[in-house]
Amino acid sequence: MHNYLDNPASLKIDLMLRGIRMEDPVVKAWACGCSGIDMLLPQDTLVNIPCMEEFTRNSPYTVKRAGERYFITDGRAEVEVKLVERPAFYSRKTTSGVQFSEIASVHGSYTVITPSPRCDFFNRSIECRYCAGNFDVKGSSDVVYTIEDILETVEAVLKEKASEVIYLSIGFSQGDDGGIAFLKPYIQAIKKSFNCLVAVEALPPRDNRWIDETYAMGADSVLYNLEIFDKELFELICPGRASLVGRKRYLESLKYAAKVFPNGTVASHLIVGLEPPGSTCMGIDCFTDMGVVPILPIYRPSAGKALRIEPLTTEIILPVYKHLYNAVKKNGINLSWVRDISMVTTPAEIRGLVDGGKGGTLMESFYKSRIGLKAAWGLSTIRRKLRVVGSDDSDPSKH
């Protein structure tokens, strides 16, 4: 068994992958029903650790408390950590009576704000198969928060110094603009009222002029999240994105945005665990060649959505993160924007794991190894699982 407790970057990955068992009542109360608990590992490495999902019951990790001090232990060794306080503003409400925690979710240097949790993919039963329960998206909903609600939320975030970047996200809606027309008044109001950075996660617009306009309206960073690089798996797992936007349009939009926005501010997620590691690496190469920052969240299986490729271990995915770091460095992509995020391991955090320029050879030898070959089997496993999930999961009310 590996010991990842000595290295915060690899420990972060192992914790995100396996979660933690919450046995101590004080720590349990701290997590207070959230699916993940934020902790600060050594070297100020912030991590959101899954603690409620079924798969976390098999985790070797648990939290040990000694007075005011906390340790993560795997039963053999331990490392001191700090529990991250829930932001105080979460428990307060906007003037119109909406709980701030309904609108905003702090993930380290980023606070995600969703002015409307609606996504029209749900109404057509073509939602992304991993959605709901994994990324705090509520699916079909008619809620639209007012600009005042959002401005009060941003003010609360900034006053508490909870984050420096406001991350606005939007699901799919009809139209050619990818949701940016809906977000425009929010972006403009935030930029007019506060001195903060705004990142926008939207769907790729049909026309590049919306990308120019996204920059012109004041967004500092843009994300079009492809999520899965493999063409076939993208179509199976993200049927809405594939049929109504298309993989080609994702890649075109990212390429164009990287020419409009400053270096390092255009990004796209590739979810680790929903496709074979070699395929994620191909996505990393494609994105970084275009000047796009790949962001690699780890898939968190929730009940009824066990889409994860197997086997999936930290030993298997560490080379992917190393590959990410080397690719970003090789292409001279600025890393200062994407850092200190609790939900994902960022390229900047991997720096300590990469020894000189050995990343490439490490990848090659890994995929020639026995365990690497086993990882490549994941593709057929996931196709099979999708068939099963697809047949049980066609009812959107189950999400």
Ligand code: SF4
């Ligand atoms: S685009 Fe996909 S992940 Fe995003 S809210 Fe819609 S279904 Fe969920």
